[in-house]
Amino acid sequence: MSPLSHILDIRCIPEALPYFVTPKAVDENSALLQQLPHWAACSITQALEFLTPAYKGHPRVMAYVLRVLESYPPERVTFFMPQLVQALRYDEENQGKMLYLERELEKIELEGEDLYLPTATNKLVKGIRVDSGIPLQSAAKVPIMITFNVVDRNGDHNDIKPQACIFKDVLALQVIALLRDIFEAVGLNLCLFPYGVLPTGPERGIIEVVPNTRSRSQMGETTDGAFSSAGYAVASLLLQPKDRHNGNLLFDNLCVMGYLAARRYMDGIINTVLLMLDSGLPCFSRGDPIGNLCKRFHPEVSEHEAANFMIPCVQMLTTSGQLLAMT
Numbered sequence: 001m002s003p004l005s006h007i008l009d010i011r012c013i014p015e016a017l018p019y020f021v022t023p024k025a026v027d028e029n030s031a032l033l034q035q036l037p038h039w040a041a042c043s044i045t046q047a048l049e050f051l052t053p054a055y056k057g058h059p060r061v062m063a064y065v066l067r068v069l070e071s072y073p074p075e076r077v078t079f080f081m082p083q084l085v086q087a088l089r090y091d092e093e094n095q096g097k098m099l100y101l102e103r104e105l106e107k108i109e110l111e112g113e114d115l116y117l118p119t120a121t122n123k124l125v126k127g128i129r130v131d132s133g134i135p136l137q138s139a140a141k142v143p144i145m146i147t148f149n150v151v152d153r154n155g156d157h158n159d160i161k162p163q164a165c166i167f168k169d170v171l172a173l174q175v176i177a178l179l180r181d182i183f184e185a186v187g188l189n190l191c192l193f194p195y196g197v198l199p200t201g202p203e204r205g206i207i208e209v210v211p212n213t214r215s216r217s218q219m220g221e222t223t224d225g226a227f228s229s230a231g232y233a234v235a236s237l238l239l240q241p242k243d244r245h246n247g248n249l250l251f252d253n254l255c256v257m258g259y260l261a262a263r264r265y266m267d268g269i270i271n272t273v274l275l276m277l278d279s280g281l282p283c284f285s286r287g288d289p290i291g292n293l294c295k296r297f298h299p300e301v302s303e304h305e306a307a308n309f310m311i312p313c314v315q316m317l318t319t320s321g322q323l324l325a326m327t
Helices: 003-010 014-019 023-027 031-038 044-049 059-070 074-079 081-088 095-105 171-185 216-220 223-239 252-264 266-274 289-297 303-320
Strands: 120-128 144-152 161-167 197-201 204-207
Touching: 003 031, 014 044, 023 031, 031 059, 044 059, 044 266, 074 081, 171 223, 171 252, 171 266, 223 252, 223 289, 223 303, 252 266, 252 303, 266 289
Parallel strands: none
Antiparallel strands: 120 144, 144 161, 197 204
């Protein structure tokens, strides 16, 4: 039986794709890439990996990425806007990639007639210039500037002009949202609430209010608090935020279960972060952040060994409220 016949049998399995669509296959322009038009759509996070420079904007791979993006609701694609904008910034020789992605971004529809820029409330937004993403240098942050097509609220609505607005990185909240979806997918009732952030200028923005919240100490006094704290403990372990105080955590096994669930989907999380590596964000400015993130998942060990690794981390959280350094 020929290798191609085996490929035909597994084209319905998107999880098998990374074993055949590799940087090596792209370099060799492998005949296997001809199967991409018939392959089942993979996850968006897997598609993001195909946008990295290693895949060199190969036309067949980019066509597959576009088909994947088109298979998801626009709001789901918009969630990964920072990664898509970053992909557009890769070297100019990848014009094919840029054209494919711009086509996808153009599909985003703005709802309503009264959407305005938070930085200029007298300007109504009529569209997005999808080729305008520019990272701006800053001492502490790296905002992304996007240009909108706008009209004056009280002027001629046919007189459309460009106007820029700056958006700061929300990578950490993206990872928290991915963890929330992972926990839901595996049936873990670990609560995560990635609140909304609307930047309005350098070091300024509007943060969504989370109603009916309680303090960390109050959460630790209840069973519900354990479910909430466990989810954020896993997120803190992986993201390594500077503020590592997590309050009182209950039910160590919830943290372990959450960590093991995230570990099963680690490729999607890592791909989401990896695409922002060249963005200039401060978290990528020193050391090996991607390598360290990979190490925190411990992909080289069994699930049982990974659970044994997580247990002392949870114990340190419960006794000192301080997250174990994992660099």
